[in-house]
Every structure is written in C-alpha cells, then in structure tokens.
Amino acid sequence: MNMELHDLRINYGKSSIPDGKLHDNPLDWFGDWLSEALSASLNEANAMVLSTVSDKGMPSSRVVLLKAFDERGLLFFTNYNSRKGQHIALNPAASILFFWPELERQIRIEGLIQQADPAISDEYFYSRPVESRISAAVSPQSRIVPSRSSLEQMYQNFMADHPEGEFKRPAHWGGYWLSPNMIEFWQGRRNRLHDRIQYRRIGNGWEKCRLAP
C-alpha cells in the first residue's frame, strides 16, 4: 500500500447541519451553499462532475460548468453530439456532483436531463467571447482529430470565413437542464461522523431524511 496515501487523513469540523436547521426546499439550500462557495472565492466553484450512462449501462463522468439554476433545475452548456450528448439522447438519467473541499462539503444530485429551449442557448451563446463561440462552432467534441494543428487550422479557417465574428449558434451546441429528483448535502464532521441530509422529490414537494455517514 502507498503509505503517503495511507496516512492522509483530515479531521473535518468547519460546519455542521443540526436537525433543527433543515430547509424544506433543497434548492434553497443548494442556493445558499453555492453562494457560500462563490463568496469563498473557490477556484471554479461552479464546476460540477456530470455522470451519464451509455446505452450499454457504462457510466462516464466529466466536469462541466453550472451556468444557472432555478425551479427547472441546473443548467449547463455543451455539444449535443458529444459523448455525453449521445448518452443523454438515449438515457436522460444523470447525476451531478459538487465537491468543495475548502468548505468540507459535497452535494450529490440525481435526475433527468432535457435540452434547454433554443432561446436560452442563444442568449448564453451570444454572451460568450467570440473566441469561445468559434471553438464551440468548430470543435467536433469527443471525436478523434488527427492532430493539435488540425484543430488550430479548423479554428483559423472558421475565423477567415467569418472575419466580422458574426455567425449563428450552431444547432449542435446548447444547454441542458438537469431536473433533480434527489439532492444530498454532505458536511464533513469530526471523527468521520459526518452529516448527510437527503431529499427526494415526491409529487410537487420534497421528502427529507438524515442518512448515516
């Protein structure tokens, strides 16, 4: 066994989730924790691990950036033809994970994904710097490309074809909402006796319980 890893152990104790302080709506709670992560100036506090499942049942995880959340769920943007896009098209079930080590917090979210309204994708696409828009337009995300220089060439060719930097959002790029049906808040506590509060969507409301760590 690798002894350096073996001996790594942090005793958590920055915060707690007392029984009397449980929100009724986990989305309010998620908003509070996200605001705290943003105000703590964590690196990429809105980065989340998105896991999707292939048609053969093989899970796959990658980081994407949360761009909004409200009663519809959590919004992120990507290439609809990417590997994750192909998974979602066949199986909308997915999970999201936030880990904010500086706050000793984890949030696990499970739910179903659907494409965002084109107007939402347009609004975000046109708000991005032109360089990011070009990359979104030219990158065949998740496909094999022959070389780094071929990618650069695609970028340069696109720029040459659109010298004004004006072009439409490509249909293959846009937003997805993950609508949660499970949200779990984890707060590290002393002696590995952590707090875990889980919410499950029941009809229009939420049922909550405490889970053993």
Ligand SMILES: Cc1cc2nc3c(=O)[nH]c(=O)nc-3n(C[C@H](O)[C@H](O)[C@H](O)COP(=O)(O)O)c2cc1C
């Ligand atoms: C910090 C960070 C943020 C990222 N944000 C996004 C994002 O918002 N959208 C996206 O499509 N890929 C994003 N990526 C790249 C993905 O992790 C992934 O490489 C890409 O989406 C292709 O995944 P796929 O082949 O599973 O579809 C990000 C990666 C990192 C490390």
